[in-house]
Amino acid sequence: MSLKGAAFFFGLLAIIAGAQAEVSADQVADVVWNYFTQLSTNAKETVDQLQQSEISKQLNSLFQDNFEAVSTYAGELQKQVVPFATKLHSQLAEDSEKVKEQIQRELDQLRARITPHAEEVRRQIASTIQNLQTQLRPYAEELRTQVNQNAAEMRQRLEPLAQEMQAKLRENAGSLQASLSPYADQLQQQIEQQVAAVKGTLDPYANKLKAEADRTLEELRAGLSPFAQDVQDQLNHQLEGLSFQMKKGAEELRMKLSKGAEDLEAKLSPLAQELREKLQQDLQESLAPYVDSLSGKIDGRIEEFRQTVGPYGENFNQLLVQKVDEMRKTLEPYADGAGDHLSFLEKNVRDNLASFFNTLKQKVDQMEEKETPASPSLDSDSS
Incomplete structure (x- = not known):
């Protein structure tokens, strides 16, 4: 070389x-x-x-x-x-049919092997779903609590700046631009710091939820293996598909949490810019109404973030439960089709x-x- x-x-x-x-x-x-x-x-x-x-x-x-x-x-x-x-x-179009046929063959073999134990398999998966809901619920509640805490902390950091500006306006001492201009920079700085803090606290939750889902999946594998003798590869393939969907869901959750914080910053930052523009005019009659409304605008954007991002944990849990239940349906005797072969x-x-x-x-x-x-x-x- x-x-x-x-x-x-x-x-x-x-x-x-x-x-x-x-x-x-x-x-x-x-x-x-x-x-x-x-x-x-x-x-x-x-x-x-x-x-x-x-x-x-x-x-x-x-x-x-x-x-x-x-x-x-x-x-x-x-x-x-x-x-x-x-x-x-x-190659995808051609592979799509091949994968569908392969999954259909594997499921036919797997169903034939576990059909004599259909009731036990059904109970095993139902128990897994119940355990998944129980084990993931605290993480989803923790995520919602963290979002609420983030929202409260942001309010505590940002709204006092607006209140201080209102006090300065009432004093009306000297140039408004000179007395209030530092607040625009402080507001922008606080917005950036608080959004960075939000990202730091929310990012780990996707990994936590995925790790708990993986643990439950391994329990399901152990529970179903005795009923799938001689067709372990087919069972493992189905569980690999389920694991892939969980991983994909966790990554989507991570992206949603990050985007939620970024959207919040995108909605709060213009408030600091608008304040700068008002200060450049240095007119109390236009600045005073804006400052009076600033706290409400900050609170409204933070509340929108809280309402939007708070349920993401519960939504993720519901998705995982849905995917496990879909697998249950594909394993039922005489089930139609090969399930979601596109995920494979x-x-x-x-x-x-x-x-x-x-x-x-x-x-x-x-x-x-x-x-x-x-x-x-x-x-x-x-x-």
Whole structure:
């Protein structure tokens, strides 16, 4: 391997690791999967026209949006990932039927084996659902309590600033701009600090809920295994699909919590900017009504955040319970269909892209070992 080739892979590693970009296997998978699900509802001629050009365009846009600066390595990474992801997308329609048929065969085998124990299996899954609800409930309640606490703390930090400004206005001593201008900066600073604190306290909850769900899933695996002798692989595949849906739900919860905090900041920050604009006018008749209403505006935006984000834990719990119950239905004797085979297909897409990115990293590691002058043999190779 030449030094030039090694330099390319070293640069590639830096990009994948996030030093120069934020593109990840999951982000590429999001583009591929979302595009596939969108096209699956369109007419076939539309799919034929757009399948290759549009998916490449969307992937190119992903890279352009996420790279801070255009670089040779970014372009090289793009050249490798886009064709792989495009090819992967083109296989999805065919793979969808194959996966559906595979899941159907596995379920037929699994159902045949557990049908004599159908009542025990039903009780086992019902017990799992009840345990899941019991074990997850405290975390959801803790999340709601934390959101309420965050909202109360934000009110305690932000609303006194508005009250102080009202007092300054009543004093009306000297220039309004000179006496009140520091409050606009303080308000913005407090908004940023409080939103950062909210993110820090809410982020761990997705992991907590997912860990508890994983533990329950392992209990379910142990409980069902005695009824699935000789078809353990089929049972494990179903449980892997359920685990994937739980992981996806936890990641969606994490994104919702983060977005909730970001939306709150986006709604509060304009209040500080509006205050600056009012202060520039330095007119008490326009500033006084705004300051009088500021506390109410702050409280309204914080309350909206509390009402929106507070139920996210309960919603996540309901989703997990729903997924376990859907699995129960697919295992019932004489159940129709192969269940949600698309979730298995999506898992395959994400696994393939994760493997592809890992392969790129492994190539970098191999090139690094070959280029390191640790032995005389390397000198002979490079000559």
